[in-house]
Amino acid sequence: MAQRRFVLDQPGGNLALDLFVLSQHLGTMLEAAFTGTGVAPSQYAVYSQLGDEPAMTPRRLGQTLGLAPATVSNYLNAIERRGHLSRTRSTADRRSHTVALTPSGVAKWHECRERMRVAVRQLNARVGSAAERDALREALGRLDGAILAVTERAVADRASPSVRPAYRHAGSEMA
Numbered sequence: 001m002a003q004r005r006f007v008l009d010q011p012g013g014n015l016a017l018d019l020f021v022l023s024q025h026l027g028t029m030l031e032a033a034f035t036g037t038g039v040a041p042s043q044y045a046v047y048s049q050l051g052d053e054p055a056m057t058p059r060r061l062g063q064t065l066g067l068a069p070a071t072v073s074n075y076l077n078a079i080e081r082r083g084h085l086s087r088t089r090s091t092a093d094r095r096s097h098t099v100a101l102t103p104s105g106v107a108k109w110h111e112c113r114e115r116m117r118v119a120v121r122q123l124n125a126r127v128g129s130a131a132e133r134d135a136l137r138e139a140l141g142r143l144d145g146a147i148l149a150v151t152e153r154a155v156a157d158r159a160s161p162s163v164r165p166a167y168r169h170a171g172s173e174m175a
Contacts, residue, residue: 047101051106057097088100
């Protein structure tokens, strides 16, 4: 197979679209890895986080994984329906609770983790040397920082009433 230079090797391609396509490819790779487990790739991140840190609040889980509260809630509900999650109310603040994997949830995490490790080993073998992988991860870290900065700026701009996009309409002086 010929080495591709860009994700979308076409004139006018852009980094955002390339990342979107890579995300789709990664999702497909992980769906194949988790086939038969009943766990979606997006939910595996929750299993993995709770497997590594046995109890945390949904808010902290969302912050750690970069997920919106509604998304965290949906994932936790699905995992709880499988019997893989327990919730414990805080004695200090009855509005707060922690979530943790049940024994069957830990078993499912171990099953999926091994499948993830196999997929990552196969991916690493195709990417190249450890130095090449480190360079890619460093570039991804810079990209993540840039995306977060652009997002933060866009949110701030939308929140500020003085910042309005300028539109050009026929017969209008707005630029």
